[in-house]
Amino acid sequence: MIKTILWGAAALIGVIVLAFVLVGRERSWELIAGSxxxxxxxxxxxxxxxxxxxxxxxxxxxxxxxxxxxxxxxxxxxxxxxxxxxxxxxxxxxxxxxxxxxxxxxxxxxxxxxxxxxxxxxxxxxxxxxxxxxxxxxxxxxxxxxxxxxxxxxxxxxxxxxx
Structure with missing residues (x-):
């Protein structure tokens, strides 16, 4: 159970990091917080x-x-x-x-x-x-x-x- 939660959290962090890389850091912050x-x-x-x-x-x-x-x-x-x-x-x-x-x-x-x-x-x-x-x-x-x-x-x- 704990391993599944940890793997899920790691996967979520990985997806977020990948999104920041693909979209770009400046644009990612703009999408999150506005211009x-x-x-x-x-x-x-x-x-x-x-x-x-x-x-x-x-x-x-x-x-x-x-x-x-x-x-x-x-x-x-x-x-x-x-x-x-x-x-x-x-x-x-x-x-x-x-x-x-x-x-x-x-x-x-x-x-x-x-x-x-x-x-x-x-x-x-x-x-x-x-x-x-x-x-x-x-x-x-x-x-x-x-x-x-x-x-x-x-x-x-x-x-x-x-x-």
Whole structure:
């Protein structure tokens, strides 16, 4: 009886692993949990994940309770976002842009973990400030799980060169 249950469990695990291999890890997670791209993050509402698997950063006064502050930049908003997107795509070969690019001051990307391909969504936004500079906003969150072991925070720190 116990052998039958163990063989059944092993067969089920084998089928799941085979499905992940045949369908692909990214697509498998999408079939299980839905698209990681749920639209642009609303920085004004600043809804955070209920679990510690996200990170929020912004220039002073642009969002509530950020994990860290981003210095404003001298670039125009579109140029600032283009630079950040380019840097993120160059540093993470598993990342891809998912927004339609219709607003050049906003970008949305999905990055995947190396082994299991767990999806994280990165939201970037740039806004003109009263002093002529550009304020930056960034939010990175895991779609699955309760903890990301600090990956989203580390991603934003690397993107903005914060130690």
């Amino acid at each position: 990681p791209d749920q639209g642009q993050y609303d920085f004004a509402a600043a809804q955070r994940s209920a679990t510690p698997n996200d990170a929020l950063a912004c220039s002073p006064g642009l969002c509530a309770k950020p994990d860290f502050i981003l210095e404003p930049v001298d670039d125009e908003p579109a140029a600032a976002i283009a630079t950040l997107v380019q840097k993120l795509l160059a540093s993470d070969k598993l990342a891809r842009r998912v927004d339609d690019g219709s607003n050049p001051a906003i970008a949305r990307l999905v990055a995947y973990s190396a082994t299991m391909r767990f999806p994280d969504v990165i939201h970037l936004e740039a806004r003109p400030l009263a002093d002529g500079r550009t304020g930056l906003l960034a939010y990175s969150a895991a779609q699955l799980g309760k903890s990301d072991f600090g990956v989203n925070r580390a991603r934003l720190q690397a993107l903005f060169d914060i130690k």
